[in-house]
Amino acid sequence: MKIAVLPGDGIGTEIVAEAVKVLKALDLKFEMESALVGGAAYEAHGHPLPESTLKLAKEADAILFGAVGDWKYDKLDRPLRPEQAILGLRKNLGLFANFRPAICYEQLVGASSLKPELIAGLDILIIRELTGDIYFGQPRGRRTAVDGHFPGAEEAFDTMRYSRPEIERIAHVAFQAARKRSKKVTSVDKANVLETFQFWKDVVTDVHKEYPDVELQHMYVDNAAMQLVKAPKAFDVVVTGNMFGDILSDEASMLTGSIGMLPSASLNSSNQGLYEPSHGSAPDIAGKGVANPLATILSAAMMLRFSLNQEAAAQRIEAAVQKVLAQGLRTPDIYSEGTTKVGTAQMGDAVVTALKG
Numbered sequence: 235m236k237i238a239v240l241p242g243d244g245i246g247t248e249i250v251a252e253a254v255k256v257l258k259a260l261d262l263k264f265e266m267e268s269a270l271v272g273g274a275a276y277e278a279h280g281h282p283l284p285e286s287t288l289k290l291a292k293e294a295d296a297i298l299f300g301a302v303g304d305w306k307y308d309k310l311d312r313p314l315r316p317e318q319a320i321l322g323l324r325k326n327l328g329l330f331a332n333f334r335p336a337i338c339y340e341q342l343v344g345a346s347s348l349k350p351e352l353i354a355g356l357d358i359l360i361i362r363e364l365t366g367d368i369y370f371g372q373p374r375g376r377r378t379a380v381d382g383h384f385p386g387a388e389e390a391f392d393t394m395r396y397s398r399p400e401i402e403r404i405a406h407v408a409f410q411a412a413r414k415r416s417k418k419v420t421s422v423d424k425a426n427v428l429e430t431f432q433f434w435k436d437v438v439t440d441v442h443k444e445y446p447d448v449e450l451q452h453m454y455v456d457n458a459a460m461q462l463v464k465a466p467k468a469f470d471v472v473v474t475g476n477m478f479g480d481i482l483s484d485e486a487s488m489l490t491g492s493i494g495m496l497p498s499a500s501l502n503s504s505n506q507g508l509y510e511p512s513h514g515s516a517p518d519i520a521g522k523g524v525a526n527p528l529a530t531i532l533s534a535a536m537m538l539r540f541s542l543n544q545e546a547a548a549q550r551i552e553a554a555v556q557k558v559l560a561q562g563l564r565t566p567d568i569y570s571e572g573t574t575k576v577g578t579a580q581m582g583d584a585v586v587t588a589l590k591g
């Protein structure tokens with residue numbers, strides 16, 4: 235089993251180091267090979283996703299990814315910006331199904347700003363379509379407007395689009411996931427305004443005919459954003475497009491205590507996967523040793539489960555994470571009175587100790 239390790243930029247290097255530590259402590263036989271990606275790869279090779287990194291990712295059984303990006307690259311031409319590396323990996327490897335489980339561990343119920351009764355026992359699965367929508371649609375660019383409110387003015391445009399097979403395959407993923415859970419899917423759209431999302435709703439409704447045992451609910455994205463903080467436990471599986479899923483999953487992360495707690499798995503049709511925390515490179519805290527590594531460590535657990543056929547090892551990591559939380563160890567993002575504040579490396583070390591204990 236070969237794991238491609240792509241730490242990336244900012245806190246990416248710090249949190250991936252902790253996940254690698256945890257993987258090594260499992261005493262399983264896998265090879266790990268690292269490569270530069272994002273801004274780090276741009277600095278070294280002039281491109282955020284060098285051919286050698288893409289080749290390593292394609293050949294590996296699974297990819298452990300940190301995060302890419304930094305404000306200092308904002309003025310680069312878009313194809314050279316660090317974020318193009320993660321978008322390029324998703325596209326090149328066909329990683330269309332993004333799983334973002336928002337689970338509120340009982341030890342963190344008090345860390346949230348929400349009322350305990352709203353989030354105690356929370357376990358939502360957000361399934362985000364990851365290779366389509368306005369993030370990938372063409373054409374896009376800048377031009378002089380020929381119509382609209384200000385003809386002759388400079389304007390920018392992107393294209394929102396989804397094909398029927400793209401929606402069908404992610405809908406199947408969601409209904410199949412729901413069958414293993416509480417059999418309820420909420421499909422989130424903006425069908426009242428966008429043709430792309432009326433089509434999304436129609437196609438999800440068609441696919442649903444094959445899953446009569448699963449309950450399907452449609453919800454507009456603005457309402458979904460509100461319901462997520464009003465009554466989060468009313469959701470089970472949420473399926474949505476690339477952009478809405480990006481936004482709603484960051485929102486849902488705060489139901490778990492912190493964005494530093496939300497792992498993710500991005501799978502293709504061969505179950506090859508890329509595993510990364512749902513957050514970014516956090517330049518504001520990079521290099522300070524305070525980033526929460528748990529989302530990345532939990533992503534490594536998802537990697538063992540989905541791509542490496544090591545369910546027992548995945549469960550060991552998840553149990554170790556709960557144990558360190560029960561011991562009261564907290565990085566600053568999940569700290570609350572009465573708990574012990576630790577840094578990134580101390581948190582990783584504690585998970586390793588808990589694994590062995």
Ligand SMILES: NC(=O)C1=CN([C@@H]2O[C@H](COP(=O)(O)OP(=O)(O)OC[C@H]3O[C@@H](n4cnc5c(N)ncnc54)[C@H](O)[C@@H]3O)[C@@H](O)[C@H]2O)C=CC1
Binds near residue numbers: 301303493567
């Ligand atoms: N998959 C990826 O590589 C992603 C990359 N990005 C990129 O990351 C850069 C920063 O973007 P932001 O909008 O600031 O989002 P971000 O997710 O990096 O950070 C948002 C806020 O959450 C905090 N945060 C994030 N992860 C944390 C952790 N593990 N522990 C404690 N606090 C944490 C940060 O300190 C910051 O205050 C940008 O260049 C962006 O494009 C953003 C999201 C995903």
Ligand SMILES: CC(C)CC(=O)C(=O)O
Binds near residue numbers: 317320321480512513
């Ligand atoms: C570069 C972005 C599309 C990454 C992001 O925000 C995400 O995947 O959550």
Ligand SMILES: [Mg+2]
Binds near residue numbers: 480481484512
């Ligand atoms: Mg995001």
